[in-house]
């Protein structure tokens with residue numbers, strides 16, 4: 398079933414979460430453990446991130462460095478199929494512009510379609526580590542809006558090769574990413590929202606936001622999107638802070654601000670056990686306010702750790 402139908406059919410706020418494929422060499426058991434421990438909150442869908450290739454340097458005998466391109470977390474599509482098969486809930490694979498040309502994208506969508514996966518989150522992706530700017534593949538997409546357009550064209554039966562016979566339309570529901578605190582490359586929030594409008598005009602049916610810690614930023618973002626003519630559901634992304642290191646890691650990687658009260662409370666903690674508790678309480682308050690405001694879904698970034706999400710879900714759902 399499509400995410401948009403889950404949202405439209407829901408009588409109250411839905412619980413959902415995102416998981417990362419395990420590092421190469423590890424097994425799928427830890428994914429199952431994560432899902433098992435969150436099933437009691439009835440997630441109708443689960444997102445699975447996609448991780449593009451990385452450039453790494455390996456030391457060779459003699460000291461020379463050899464450059465290698467590797468994928469540390471493959472398996473997105475396999476995990477999605479396994480989740481749908483085992484749990485009978487919908488999997489939402491993330492699909493990127495980065496590393497894919499249009500033909501690769503078309504082939505990936507065909508695989509997903511054959512596996513009975515009806516949802517994707519369409520993203521541009523970031524630049525490869527070590528590069529400064531995102532570079533599209535030759536004949537690939539430079540922006541998520543163009544990827545969304547290709548998926549909806551396939552939903553209309555339009556494939557890259559116009560001479561194909563008996564073209565079967567796909568049937569994907571596409572979500573896209575939104576940034577209440579602005580995407581870091583955008584010159585302004587209004588400019589970023591104008592580009593968001595292009596993703597929606599291309600067919601995207603809902604937005605999932607970057608994690609944030611200040612609900613006011615989300616509420617203002619929704620207001621601005623509505624003023625720009627964006628009417629689709631906007632799903633807030635929640636990540637409970639869990640370690641002191643998060644105070645520097647989260648702003649660095651996700652380009653978000655942490656409210657002073659939260660920073661002060663975390664800094665006052667004696668150890669990460671206390672930080673975890675502060676993070677849980679902050680997220681519970683955030684979620685209760687968002688739920689009261691009628692958000693369609695509360696979407697949790699698990700990043701492989703679920704005990705704190707369980708504690709939050711227990712209080713909120």
Ligand SMILES: Cc1cc2nc3c(=O)[nH]c(=O)nc-3n(C[C@H](O)[C@H](O)[C@H](O)COP(=O)(O)OP(=O)(O)OC[C@H]3O[C@@H](n4cnc5c(N)ncnc54)[C@H](O)[C@@H]3O)c2cc1C
Pocket residue numbers: 445446447448449491493519520521522523539540541542573574575580581582583588589590592596605606607608634
């Ligand atoms: C919910 C969520 C899930 C994510 N999952 C993953 C994942 O699984 N794997 C992963 O690698 N990354 C993931 N990301 C990170 C994402 O790939 C990066 O944030 C990336 O830098 C931007 O992706 P996007 O789809 O928002 O890009 P876009 O919507 O293409 O926007 C990128 C930038 O370009 C600007 N822009 C858009 N269109 C134009 C235009 N026509 N002209 C000029 N500028 C334009 C935008 O304002 C923005 O600044 C996720 C992010 C979120 C919020």
